[in-house]
Amino acid sequence: MQTMKISVxxxxxxxxxxxxxxxxxxxxQTLLPDELVITDDSPDRLTEDAINAFKVTSPVRIDYYRNETRQxxxxxxxxxxxxxxxxxxAFADQDxxxxPRKLELMTAQFADPEVMLVTHKVTIVDSQLKVKEDLDDNHWSYVGTFEPLQTDPWYLLFGMSAMVRGALFRVTDLKVRPLDFSRDGLASHxxxxxxxxxxxxxxxxxxxKLALYRQHAVSVVGAPKQSSLAARIAYSIKTGRSHYDKMASIxxxxxxxxxxVTQPDLAARARAAETFYMVLYQQNADRASLYAPEKTLIERASAGLRLLRKAGYRPQAQGxxxxxxxxxxxxxFLLVRRVA
Known part of the structure; x- marks a missing residue:
């Protein structure tokens, strides 16, 4: 019996x-959601027309919102x-x-009140839903149940494969969320x-594999120009420093x-996670120092030793x-001052 309301x-x-x-x-779906909420950023009414046509026979409640200005x-x-x-x-991409059993299988996992997020593997297909044999979802490596802070904090999730507790989006002010480390702007959903x-x-x-993950036409990018070893190392040093500075800030x-996060049932874990991310802050700041040519050799060496002492090179799955x-x-480390 379904006891929790499901939104898409x-x-x-x-x-x-x-x-x-x-x-x-x-x-x-073998387990229908209680509602499907669609917000539409389209400049025309074609998407809305397709949704309205579906509404005529839909067994699912549809709440449709058209944005007056693009979000x-x-x-x-x-x-x-x-x-x-x-x-x-549950997050749904439009394409x-x-x-059929996606929502049923995912919802069952939330019988454990400590589960906050459930996800699954996908089948990658082309625009016509034909399986792309040259691609797979090896990007997704998590199978099983993982305790808090036991997964890579910088993993890029396939959002369309996720179902979450709505509380995750209600515990803080989302307008001041951290930056996205993979692109410009604030963190995505x-x-x-x-x-x-x-x-x-x-x-x-x-x-x-509970969804067909549709891939559209792929852009073709020209081959990069060849550069000298020294130029490539200098580029790695420059981008490395800016990257770790950004990751420290995030x-x-x-x-x-x-x-x-002050809710009584979440506060203790929030404090532990807060400490965890402050450790990541220091480790990323130290790693940025390794790539800083204006730092003295002693300053850079000290940063490296701190990373070693604090297990900064532990597996990525542990942060x-x-x-x-x-x-x-x-x-x-040996080349920063020579080529930077």
Missing amino acids: AMAAYNGEAYIREQLDSIAK GFPENFFKAIGLCKGELI DVWM DMWAWFMGGALGKIVGLPD SHDRAKVLSQ GFGLKALFKDLFL
Whole structure:
């Protein structure tokens, strides 16, 4: 018996070509959601027309909202999530297709009150839903149940494969969320879900392929020009420093967000996660120092020793940089002042 209300959040934009297939697959779920919330960023009415045609026979309640001004993908999705009323929220992209038991299998995992996020594997297909044999979802490596802070905090989640507790989006002010480390702007909804889910509870990764993940045309990029070894090393030093400075800042901001979580059932885990991200802040700041040519040799060596003492090169799944990073840093440490 279903005891928790289920919402599906979808952010639409020029989705008329494929959205009907996705809507039909949601309507065929063995466990139907209580609502499907769609926020539409499209400049025309074509996506809305496709949704209205689906509504005629839909067994699912549809709450449709057309944005007066374009929100952009991240904010459009956050708007949809904010309008959801369910205790559980599944993210839906407009151009994928769900397997019939997706919601049923995912919802069952939330019988454990400590589970905050559930996700699954996917089948990668082309625009015509034909399996792309040259691609797979090895990007997704988590299968099983993982305790808080036992997954890579910087993992890039396939948002369309996730279901979360709605509480993850209600514990703090989302307008002041941390930056996204993979692009410009604030953290996306799926990055937020992985961050907060892994900090405040368990994450479950199902082995089942429960969605067809549609890939559109791929852009062709020309081959880069060849450059000298010294030029490549100098570029690695420059980008390395800016990257770790950014990651230090994001780690600090994540700790600040967690400090604002005061709900009695989540406060203890939030404090532990806050400490965890402050450690990541210091480790990223130290690693940035290794790549800073204006630092003295002693300052850079001290930063490296701190990283070693504080297990900064532990596995990435535990928030560290990994063993390969240690060898890279040892190599570049000797070259920073020479080529930077």
